Amino acid sequence: MIYTSTLAAVVSALAAEAIDNTSKQAWQKLYRPGYADGGSLESLMRSSGEKGITRMDADCWVYARLHSQLIPRHWNALMAKYSTHKGKKVQAIAALVPLIASPAPGLFVQKAVTAWAIPPMKGVEGKRSTDMIVLPAQFYDMNGWDLEANHERTRRRWRKGVSDVLEEMVGEALREAERILDAEGVLLNMAA
Template sequence: MPVIYRDALSAVIRCLAEDCIDTASKQAWQRLSRDASPGPRPGPRSTAQERLALDCLVHARLHRELPPRLWHVLVARYSTHNARKVEAIGRLVPQLRSPAPQLFRYKAVTTWAIPQQKGRSGRRSTDMLVLPAEFYDMNTWDPEGRPEQTRRRWRAGIRKELEAMVDAALVQVQAILQDEGLLIDEAT
């Protein structure tokens, strides 16, 4: 029995993380911790290698079948691979329908994809993308100094469009996973 995902979002998160999964041998407590994590539920005899292989296959299938716009929004939002996340952000910016200038759109998408973290300088991990605190200051997003109400309206519109794209992508991911029989059947 293959790995079965509980929903489309957990499948997306799991398959986008496959870029950063360490396949080195682990101590017993590390394997137990990983196996207890949310995400796909293994079949009775699936191994870590089988789960990783399926995650890679799902990653490839989603990348191939989703429209580029929807693939990029998922990568920007959920990927743990810093270079791919930054590339996806760059590809999303010109596709947005907004009267905001290019710099504003770029910073709005970037702060949506890399939200500000609480804590000291936002750092929780050395591998995590962290933007400087001033990047989140919306006053720096528009060099023409338009009114704050205008900037807030632009930011809200951009975020609404991005969230709608995520929702549309997850609907398509769910359909793909259901076709493959990789989602847990809620009725059972």
């Protein structure tokens, strides 16, 4: 299985985690945590024989590999930004909040991280058939994030600061994920 980009691999792997599949996958039989002895996608492909490896197997393997190899803040940044699994997205948000250095009050930082990870969906208003987290429109009103009623310009600066730190974490995480996936040979080499 070859992915066209790191982002495509990450998004696909995180989406696979949200699918409830309780049967033991082929990748789980081969995967052992730890880079040196964790098995490889190539060995998974060989062991699958004629039936071949499914996209779900590859996505689950990539998920497990990234989860074991990325440092927690990078993993949590990717989970908060790209995961569709409600529980894991919420856990990742909670893990990121204490990592954000900001002059803003704690409540503001918590709300800013949540709003970054769960942006408002246009035209939704809580009536969506998918299993996505949808927050009420009033959640995004920064007036409720700052009980001290600081100036609008100050709140915007705080929110941008939080967002910038989170985007930097995601950028670092994607670069590290690319290094891992490139070493595994699962990224399409555009130069070849």
